[in-house]
Amino acid sequence: MEHAASQPSERELLQRAQSGDHRAFASIVQAYQRPVYNLCYRMLGDPAEAEDATQETFIRAYTHLDRYDPNRKFINWVFTIASNHCVDRLRKRKMVWTSYEDNPYVERMPTADNANPHIMAEQRERADEIQRWIDQLPPDYRTPIVLLYWYNYSYEEIADIMNLSVPAVKSRLHRARKRIAEMVQHARSNPFSTSPAHGT
């Protein structure tokens, strides 16, 4: 209990970071790097680019710390920066096709089934498939899908992060889901085809 009490709160760390304390900001980065990396990876589909985007997100957050509204959840503010940055990156590049399989950086969640190579291969295949579907979504549809499925965010929270209205979030989620459903349908009807049903 004493150890927990001596740990500075997020607010304290942010205040220290605002006055130029890099160590305090490093503690914040450590706490949030995983969810931010996951968002970037899901959005970009490339581990190396996701790492760069994560780093850039935190540097931008530090540079604009004075603009952060303390009434807002800090991670949501960082997600806004990350999402905008990833959308910018996606718009800049024409077409990037990466395989989750070839990804040496990604550590998958350890599961009890990891010992079984068949189950592991199946899990990888499924993860690869999911990422491929996300990669085929337009940039603006990726953020709500990732925030909903990996962070269990509500419509209101997604709207806050994406600076959109709740109906707009609902509409994007529905369109994204419909597109994914079409891709699933295409994949199931052509099991040997790896070509996308929809291009970005």
Next chain:
Amino acid sequence: MIMKDCDRLLQQLSNYLDGHSDGIDLIALRRQAEADVDCLALFESMLEAHALFSAAPMVNSSRDVSQSVTTVLRRQQRRERLALLLVLSLGALTAFIPIALLIWAGMAFWIDPNIMSPMIHSVVAFLSQTTTLIIALLSAIQHLPPWAIMSLFTLFSLSFLLMALALANQRQPELFFSPHHA
């Protein structure tokens, strides 16, 4: 079933999957979708995708981003400090040159208007031009506030005016101040 109806049905399913069931009955929805084979296929695919996405784990990077962020921030801070030092030095120099120039030229002119020899004129012109260049550079990188640029510009104008007066006095002393008038 027309496409619009299927889309409405899928929208309801989407709301249901987000936890906004509001009286939506999944079995009844599915039954409605069964009226159209394509709609049913999309309905099933949406459910399957939802199940797959819900079970997908978070991925993690092996790189410690906090370390690289700290390194980049330190480097950035060092660069900013150097830039600030450079700008301050240039700013001090830029402010000092016209003031010293003006005092020097003014004193020389009032002591003896004929003292402004062509050599002094050349030196003054060279210094003024150099300083103008520095100011242009500083203002270009937006480190000087507008009021500072305006003040320096006024000082330059005054020193140029003084130079012009000195030159004119050299050529036609009878029009200006001269020891004879005094």
